[in-house]
Amino acid sequence: MKVTPMLRASVLTAALAGSLAAAQAQPLQLQPPKPVTAKPAAARPIPLPPARPAGLGQARTASNEASPAPAAAPAAAANPAPVAQAPRPESAKPVATPAKTKLPPPATQEEAIERLNAYLNSFTTLQGNFIQFANNGKRxxxxxxxxxxxxxxxxxxxPATTEVIADGTSVAVRDKRLGTQDVYSIGQTPLKFxxxxxxxxxxxxxxxGASVDGDILSVRIEDRSTLGGTSKITLKFDLAANELRQWIVVDPQGYETAVSLYNLSLQRRADPKNFVIDYQRTL
Incomplete structure (x- = not known):
């Protein structure tokens, strides 16, 4: 089946991960942060969404509108009699919540990689929302x-009609409108990461390379095992929230796709039916 460059760009690179071998240690430039080596002129910054953007991607409804101010309470009667109040129990006093300890940024590239390794190996299930920015600017x-x-x-x-499913061995790219399905080995896609x-x-x-800008750690990787040649991947990790926030992939044809994540949960387990590939649909 013919695989178009745009299909690889907007779908296969939307899922991330790499066959990442032989890292060479390089110190991070943190104090003061030095600009990362410039990419080709065509490169453009991709915005990171806030951790939980309110109403992002949802239709505007009455519940989204600003709630009207509550009606004013009736005026108190003139010279009201004082009301005795029972003493507040000691247990009802508010308890101060200890501030969350923020880890310092990694001092070396090796430490940055270990921070990412610890995160990626800390969960078995993950759910959340994503925003994908294609090479042509489509969102x-x-x-x-x-x-x-x-x-x-x-x-x-x-209006997108695409699904991407990995079942443990293969990755299927479905187009529900066209009724097509292309299947690849997980090792041919950045998903394996x-x-x-x-x-x-x-x-x-x-x-x-690696760099820190504020709370965002960026790690740049070259993956030579993806379909069609070498892909260049940038991972953006939120040091304060301890979450992967974004990846940017430039595929072997030079098409760039960015995927930003938010509303992540490591607690809920997905329905196993979500990961079933119907191989009979493969042409």
Whole structure:
């Protein structure tokens, strides 16, 4: 089946991960942050959404509108009699919540990679929302489900008609409108980075650099095992929230796709039916 460059760009690169081998240690430039080596002129910054943007991608309804101010309470009667109040129990006093300890940024590239490894190996299930920015500027939204090892599903909201499903062995790219389905080995896609049972970035690919800008750690990787040649991947990790926030993939044809994540949950387990590929649909 013929696979078009745009299909690889907007779908296969929307799922991330890499075969990341032989990392070479390089110190991070943190104080003061130095500008990352400039990419080609065509590169453009992709915005990161806030951790939980209110109403993003949802239709505007009456519940989204500003709630009217509550009606004013009736005026108190003149010279009201004082009301005795019972003493407040000691247990009812508010308890101060201790501030969350923020870890310092990594001082070296090795430490940055270990921070990412710890996160990627800390969960077996993950659900959340994503926003995808295609090379042509088109924006798509949807839900992502991960069940490690090996299983993932990207569901795009209308008007998109695409689904991406990984069942532990293969990745299927479905177009519900056209009735087509292309199947690839997980090892041919960047998906393997998120789906391995045990991830060690220092052994999985070539790390070409790392930098910190505020709370965002960026790690740049070259993956030579993706379909069609070498893909360049940038991971953006939120050091304060301890979450993967975005990845940017430039595929072998030079098409760039960025995927931003938000509303992530590591507690809910997805329905196993979400990860089933109907191989009879493959032409």
């Amino acid at each position: 798509l939204e949807g839900r992502v489900y991960i069940q490690r090892p090996g299983k993932m599903r990207f569901e795009y909201e209308p 998120l789906l391995r049972e045990k991830m060690d970035l220092s052994r999985e690919g070539t790390i070409t």
